[in-house]
Amino acid sequence: MITPEILADYACACGENPLWHPFEKKIYWLDIMQPRMFRYDPATGQHEQFYAGRTIGGFTFQTDGSMLAFMDRGTIAVMRDGKIERVIVDEIPAERQSRFNDVFADPHGRVFCGTMPSPNGPGRLYRLDLDGSLTVVIEDVLCSNGMGYTPDGKQMYFTDSERYTIYLFDYDEATGSLSNRRIFVQHAPELGLPDGMTVDADGCVWSAHWDGNALYRYDASGREVLRIPFPVRKVSSVIFGGDDLSDMYITTAGGDQKATDGEHAGALYRLRIPGVRGTPEHLSRVGL
Numbered sequence: 001m002i003t004p005e006i007l008a009d010y011a012c013a014c015g016e017n018p019l020w021h022p023f024e025k026k027i028y029w030l031d032i033m034q035p036r037m038f039r040y041d042p043a044t045g046q047h048e049q050f051y052a053g054r055t056i057g058g059f060t061f062q063t064d065g066s067m068l069a070f071m072d073r074g075t076i077a078v079m080r081d082g083k084i085e086r087v088i089v090d091e092i093p094a095e096r097q098s099r100f101n102d103v104f105a106d107p108h109g110r111v112f113c114g115t116m117p118s119p120n121g122p123g124r125l126y127r128l129d130l131d132g133s134l135t136v137v138i139e140d141v142l143c144s145n146g147m148g149y150t151p152d153g154k155q156m157y158f159t160d161s162e163r164y165t166i167y168l169f170d171y172d173e174a175t176g177s178l179s180n181r182r183i184f185v186q187h188a189p190e191l192g193l194p195d196g197m198t199v200d201a202d203g204c205v206w207s208a209h210w211d212g213n214a215l216y217r218y219d220a221s222g223r224e225v226l227r228i229p230f231p232v233r234k235v236s237s238v239i240f241g242g243d244d245l246s247d248m249y250i251t252t253a254g255g256d257q258k259a260t261d262g263e264h265a266g267a268l269y270r271l272r273i274p275g276v277r278g279t280p281e282h283l284s285r286v287g288l
Helices: 255-261
Strands: 005-009 015-021 026-031 036-041 046-052 056-061 067-071 076-080 083-089 100-105 111-115 123-128 134-141 144-149 155-160 165-172 177-186 193-199 205-210 214-218 224-229 234-241 247-253 267-271
Touching: 005 036, 015 056, 015 100, 015 193, 015 234, 015 267, 026 056, 026 247, 056 111, 067 100, 067 111, 100 144, 111 134, 111 144, 123 144, 134 177, 144 205, 155 177, 155 193, 165 193, 177 205, 205 247, 214 234, 247 255
Parallel strands: 056 100, 144 193, 193 234
Antiparallel strands: 005 267, 015 026, 015 247, 026 036, 036 046, 056 067, 067 076, 076 083, 100 111, 111 123, 123 134, 144 155, 155 165, 165 177, 193 205, 205 214, 205 234, 214 224, 234 247, 247 267
């Protein structure tokens, strides 16, 4: 039986965006609702909170080792060790009452970055280009979430959680454009909402299920091939890390509701599954 291992429990209300830092050899993650950021060193087992401040909904690592943080009001900033070095985008007028939620760098260093709905309407998926310019690529998004690429780099996954759907698009690496949207997987509501996701070296999709108590693996056709139960309700995101990318790091939420969501809701977990490995995440290079 595959059993998730608890690494650090900061009781995150919304633990999210686990991401392996390839230079530091550490896993980073955040708590969106109680704005904090954390990192864990698998070599020593030590972990720490290193940031508290404005809301950060997602982040990437840049080719120079810095962090590109996507915040509330549409702010995008370069950070090091929890401190803002410079601002790339001060705000997005349409997102003043919203925030970013999930982000994903492409092979050229661009970043696809989604926003949450606001009183003004649904969220959007933007593409942030290397010069700091933003382009809306998807409108009418109910809850922008996990993204990933097929192994050939010609297609991109995008999750709209509130529609219980993972979509698949054709992706043009030269321009960063998306086209030909179709459904990859549509979940039954009783299974929870598909949240963060990643793609392994075999081209299978791993999707965390919010309110679904599980992590799912789908093959390239969208067929469920594995379901790993978790002892908490809100499994929020997953990424590969480690020198050989054989460690899976999984964030969870509900740390402010442990009585109903589980004793270790809001903790960071790790899985090791024989024969399963990830591929390196792309680094952003916006403004470099």
